Amino acid sequence: MDATLQCRCRSVRGVVTNVSPSTVNRVVCYCDDCQAFIHHLGRADLLDAQGGTDIVQIAPAGVSFCEGQDHIVGIRLSPRGVYRWYASCCRTPLGNTLSPAIPFIGIVVQAFESDGQRPGELFGPAIGRIFGKYAIGHPPEGSTRLNPWLTARAIGMVLWWRLRGRTWPHPFFDHTTRAPRYPLRTLSRDEREALRLLCGPTPTGQSLP
Numbered sequence: 786m787d788a789t790l791q792c793r794c795r796s797v798r799g800v801v802t803n804v805s806p807s808t809v810n811r812v813v814c815y816c817d818d819c820q821a822f823i824h825h826l827g828r829a830d831l832l833d834a835q836g837g838t839d840i841v842q843i844a845p846a847g848v849s850f851c852e853g854q855d856h857i858v859g860i861r862l863s864p865r866g867v868y869r870w871y872a873s874c875c876r877t878p879l880g881n882t883l884s885p886a887i888p889f890i891g892i893v894v895q896a897f898e899s900d901g902q903r904p905g906e907l908f909g910p911a912i913g914r915i916f917g918k919y920a921i922g923h924p925p926e927g928s929t930r931l932n933p934w935l936t937a938r939a940i941g942m943v944l945w946w947r948l949r950g951r952t953w954p955h956p957f958f959d960h961t962t963r964a965p966r967y968p969l970r971t972l973s974r975d976e977r978e979a980l981r982l983l984c985g986p987t988p989t990g991q992s993l994p
C-alpha cells in the first residue's frame with residue numbers, strides 16, 4: 786500500500802511506497818532529543834501526555850517528496866546529532882535521519898493523517914515505547930528497559946534495507962555527494978539547553994505559546 790505524507794498546511798507533500806505493519810517499525814520515543822525538537826518547532830500538540838513522539842521508521846528509498854520541497858529545512862540539536870527535517874511553512878516534522886550509512890527515516894505518524902488515511906490502518910499500532918526514563922510523569926510500562934526483541938527488529942530492518950539497496954534514492958541526501966539536499970542548521974548550546982528545560986522527565990520551563 787502507498788501512503789501520502791504531508792505537512793499540516795499541505796504545502797509539502799510526499800509519498801511512501803509499500804507500507805504495512807511488517808515493513809516498518811512504529812514506536813513511541815520519549816527521548817529528550819525528540820522532545821526538544823518538537824518544542825523547537827513549537828509543536829507540542831504532536832507529543833503525547835508524557836512527551837512521547839509516535840514515530841514510524843521507514844526505508845529511505847520508499848520516501849519521496851513531490852510538492853513544496855522549497856519549504857524543507859533541517860536542524861541538528863548538536864554537531865553530531867540526528868538530522869531532523871521539517872516543513873518550515875507550518876513547522877511539521879518530516880523525518881529524523883542518521884547519515885545514509887544507517888538507512889532509516891523516522892516520521893511522526895501525524896504526517897500521515899488525512900481524510901481517508903489513518904496511521905493505524907497503514908502501520909498498525911505502536912509496537913514499543915522507548916527511552917521512558919525521559920517520559921514526563923510515570924513512564925509507560927516496559928519503556929525504561931532496553932527491549933531486546935524491539936532492538937533486534939529495528940537493527941534487522943535497517944540491515945535488510947541496506948542489503949537490499951533501500952538507501953537510495955534518499956529523500957534528504959544527494960546520492961553522488963552524500964550532502965544534505967536541504968538547508969541545515971545546528972542549534973547552539975544555549976538554544977539546546979533552553980529546549981531541555983521543556984523536556985522530561987521533569988520539565989521546569991514553560992513552552993512558548
Ligand SMILES: [Zn+2]
Binds near residue numbers: 875
Ligand atoms: Zn506546511
Ligand SMILES: [Zn+2]
Binds near residue numbers: 815816
Ligand atoms: Zn527520540
